[in-house]
Every structure is written in C-alpha cells, then in structure tokens.
Amino acid sequence: MSAPISPAARARRGAPPRPSAPSRLRYTLTQLGVLALVIVCLVLVDANWARLLEAPALSLNYGGLMVQGVVQNPFSEPYSQYWTDAILLMFESLQIAWIGTVIGAIFSFPIGFLAASNVSPRGVVIVTRQILNIIRAVPELVFAIAIMLPIFGLGPLAGALAIGVGSIGTLGKLTSEAIEAVPTGPGEATRSTGAGTLQTLRWAVTPQILPEVIAFWLYRFEINIRASAILGILGAGGVGSLLAQVFERRDWERIGITLTVIIVVTVIVDQISGAVRHRVISGVPVAGAKALV
Amino acid sequence: MTTATPSRTSTARPPRPRPRLGTYIGLAAVVAITVWAGIGIEFDLRPLWTDLGRGWFIIQEFLAPNWSYIGRTIGPFIETLSIAVIATLVGCAVGLGMSLLASRVTTANPVLYRAAKLFLSVVRSLPDVGYGLLFFALVGAGSLAGILALIMFNIGIIAKLTSETIDAVDRGPLEAADSTGASALQRARFAVVPMILPNYLSYCLYVFELNIRASVVIGIVGGGGIGSSISVEFARFNYSNVSAIVVLLIVVVFAIDLLSQSLRRRLT
Numbered sequence: 001m002s003a004p005i006s007p008a009a010r011a012r013r014g015a016p017p018r019p020s021a022p023s024r025l026r027y028t029l030t031q032l033g034v035l036a037l038v039i040v041c042l043v044l045v046d047a048n049w050a051r052l053l054e055a056p057a058l059s060l061n062y063g064g065l066m067v068q069g070v071v072q073n074p075f076s077e078p079y080s081q082y083w084t085d086a087i088l089l090m091f092e093s094l095q096i097a098w099i100g101t102v103i104g105a106i107f108s109f110p111i112g113f114l115a116a117s118n119v120s121p122r123g124v125v126i127v128t129r130q131i132l133n134i135i136r137a138v139p140e141l142v143f144a145i146a147i148m149l150p151i152f153g154l155g156p157l158a159g160a161l162a163i164g165v166g167s168i169g170t171l172g173k174l175t176s177e178a179i180e181a182v183p184t185g186p187g188e189a190t191r192s193t194g195a196g197t198l199q200t201l202r203w204a205v206t207p208q209i210l211p212e213v214i215a216f217w218l219y220r221f222e223i224n225i226r227a228s229a230i231l232g233i234l235g236a237g238g239v240g241s242l243l244a245q246v247f248e249r250r251d252w253e254r255i256g257i258t259l260t261v262i263i264v265v266t267v268i269v270d271q272i273s274g275a276v277r278h279r280v281i282s283g284v285p286v287a288g289a290k291a292l293v
Numbered sequence: 294m295t296t297a298t299p300s301r302t303s304t305a306r307p308p309r310p311r312p313r314l315g316t317y318i319g320l321a322a323v324v325a326i327t328v329w330a331g332i333g334i335e336f337d338l339r340p341l342w343t344d345l346g347r348g349w350f351i352i353q354e355f356l357a358p359n360w361s362y363i364g365r366t367i368g369p370f371i372e373t374l375s376i377a378v379i380a381t382l383v384g385c386a387v388g389l390g391m392s393l394l395a396s397r398v399t400t401a402n403p404v405l406y407r408a409a410k411l412f413l414s415v416v417r418s419l420p421d422v423g424y425g426l427l428f429f430a431l432v433g434a435g436s437l438a439g440i441l442a443l444i445m446f447n448i449g450i451i452a453k454l455t456s457e458t459i460d461a462v463d464r465g466p467l468e469a470a471d472s473t474g475a476s477a478l479q480r481a482r483f484a485v486v487p488m489i490l491p492n493y494l495s496y497c498l499y500v501f502e503l504n505i506r507a508s509v510v511i512g513i514v515g516g517g518g519i520g521s522s523i524s525v526e527f528a529r530f531n532y533s534n535v536s537a538i539v540v541l542l543i544v545v546v547f548a549i550d551l552l553s554q555s556l557r558r559r560l561t
Contacts, residue, residue, distance in 0.1 A: 038378060045375040047440060099327070139506050153340070160336070240422065243426060
C-alpha cells in the first residue's frame, strides 16, 4: 500500500481536490454531553460498587445451588412438590395474562375506532386519545395497588383486571394507528354499494386491520405474561408470589426450579405466539389456498 | 367449482367463499382458553358492587395526594434517573455486541448465531422483577442491584430489536466491504453499524423510557430509587404519600417520553 497522497501532490497531478471531511463538532459535543451526564449519574447514584467484586464468586456459589435443585430427580419428595407448585402457579400467571389481554382486546377495539381520525369526529378523537395517553402513563402496578387490590382483595383476579386496564392504553393506540393507515379504496367501494357508516367499518375497515390487530393482541399477551409476574410480588397471584417467597427464604434450590419453570414456559409460549403472529400477518402459504383461487 | 356461466357474465354472482375450518378451530381454541383461564382465576365482577365500600376509603386517600411529601421524594427520583442512565448505557453497549452475534448477516457461523439467539431468548424470558430479586440476593439492597437488574433487562430488548434491524439491512454496503477484503469485525464496524445507527439510537432512547418505569418495579423488590420509597409508604399504609409519588412519577414519565420522542423523531 502506498502512503496517502498529499493535497499538493494531487493538485500537481491535475486531480480534483479532495472534499474536506465534514465537521464532527456536533458529534463530539454530543459525545461529551453524554459522557458528562454519565459521570454526574455515577456520582449521584451512590451504589455500593465494592459488592460488585464479591458478586462473581457468590453467583457461582448460588448458581451451583440452583443447578443442584434443578438436576435432582423431579419425582422424588420434596422436589416433585416444588416442581408442581411452580408449574401450577406459572399456569395461573398465564391465566392472569390471558384474561388481562382479553379484557384489553375487547375494550380497546371499539376505543381504537373512536381514536382514529379518519373514522371519528375530531372532538371524540382528541378526548379518546387523551384518555389513552393517561392510561399508558400510569404503570400497571399503580392500577393494581390503588384500585384493584383494595376492591377485589389479594388474588389473581385483581392482577388480571389491572393488566386488562393497562392493556387498553397501548392496544387502543396501536389499533387506532392501524385504522388510520388503512387504504381508502375498499371503504369507497363499500359506500358505493349504499353501505352506512357502521357497515363500512364492518366490511371495509375491520377486515383490513384484523390481522395486524390480532398480532398486537398476541404481542401484548407476551408482555402481559411478564407483567403478571410483577403483580404477583405485590400479592396479585401467580408465579411472582412464589418467586418472592422463595427469594425471601434464600431457598436457592427452589429458586432454581422456579426460574427454570418460568424461563421454559415463557420461551415456549413466546414461540407459539410468534408463530401464530407470523401466520396471521403473512397468511397461509399452503397448497390449499392456491386451489381456491 | 366456479358456477358462472358464459351467457350471464355481467350479472353472475361470485360464489360466497366458504369459511375456513381453521378459523373455527382457532375461535374455539380462544373461547376454550378464555373459559379455562376465567375459571382458574375465579373471574367475578360482583366485588365491584359488593366490596366497593371496602376499597373506597383507600381510593379516597389516593384521590387526595399528600403534596407536602413530594419534597422528600426528589432524592429518590434523582437516584432512579441515575440508575436508568447508567443501566441504559451499559445495557445498550452490550446489547449492540449481542445483536451483531445474533444476526445471520454479521455472524456467518451457524452454531454461534443459534447460541446467541437462544441465549437472548432466555435472557428475555425472565421478567425485570426476576432480575431484581436475583441481584438483590446477590449484591444486597441498594441501587447496584437495580442497575444490574436493568442492564440484563435492557440487553434482552435492545438485542432483539437491533438484531431484527440488522437482518433487514441493505446488502449493497456489505458486498462492498467484502470486496475490499474486510474482516468480519471491519465489515460490522464500517458497513453494518453506520446503517443501523439511527434505529439503534432510537431503540436506546425507547429502552431509557422503559427503564424509568421498570426501575420503579425493581425498586420495590430492593433495587433502590423511587420504588423503595413506594414500597416503604405502601407497607405503612400511607396511601396519600404513595399517591403523591405516583402523580410525580406520571409527570416524570410523561416528560421523559416527550423528550425522548422528539429526539427519536430527529434520528429517524
């Protein structure tokens, strides 16, 4: 490789001058700003960094104990009891997440139409959108501790309702955005046949948004599974309550078993939900579909 | 299967499409799961009528926030923000590396690629609270546990979003880099990263928004910050103090969302 050619040498050869490199001033300033912010945060955060040095050894120790719990014969006492407890409570978490998603889906679907500017009058859109914004700004946790737990008491029902209300916010927003992105052609075609507003929404808008909206519902279900674990720690049922319990007792073997159940079940449900979403969005690529055409 | 006869081309009605069997099976499955889940969690809306009185005094306290308490929450709020900034920075840096490993575009070795994908889906499957409890047990109560828990939470999200962006990247610059004999690392640095950078930075800001919310939850299980204040006041049944924190929290979350959204709009 030859050395870079100096601008003077380039000019002597008659080559056009090289464009000068673009200014990197803004880039450098942004970097310095971020750096300063991080330093300020490091000073303010008051973390006990020394514990970080002990953590690797401790985590090996605890990790070993957790693995020991997992590799024990799951059909021997008391491990069979630990596994069944964890699996049953994980199923309860799935049930909480499912009911929460169903509530969110049922309410968010009409609300999505009310919040779509190409379907609803302007005033309705503004009011509905503000309500959705407020719901989205409040963490589910707050719905749970402020409203659901006092009324419905400790238990999975309070968790499901809190998750349901929380889901309305995001699902309503996503649904309204899907409605606004709909091509106008089918709507015009439907109206030209003499269809009223409701019929147009039913036969022109809904079929176009349905695959996308179902995908949002499934995606929200995946998120809600994790959210239901959070609420469990506050006493709203599910595997979260078990997790908090075993951590309180530092029962590492049971922690290992419980975490394994959570991870395996979540990964399986995510895979199924992902496959269904993919199929709903991109249709059925099978031979049967072609025969109908 | 078609019924249209050539003599009546203009008025022939197309046959009504038969509803697919799969749709019915799917609907039946959804109804069955809903019934099973409803029975499992003892779904019942009657408490709304019968037990509203029992919960009403708590809700009333929530409706009357104790504003004088807000002054004492500034410190914990700053701690929460600091935790979120540090965790976002570390999590996003590690997440970028993981996403390069978890995309077929940048990782040619199929074993490495599959291993990275599997690792990421395991990381993602544990909820943020799970990490909170884990690190609380490991390094004790305080903001260090919160930072570590959020870092794990961030790696999962960032790596998933970014690796999907990398998968969809334009192949031209990659071929150009390959033709100059670039190594896998140089190819990633000079061909892939510049293309995904705007999206990646926008994901980082999105994760930062999530971190403020998540650090509240992690604080409740011992990760420091405003979450610890919430759990202390909650345990003392000081609902009007909890309510004041929550109102301030909503304002902070809302302000950060607005700031981050305006930054993100400029990026992409």
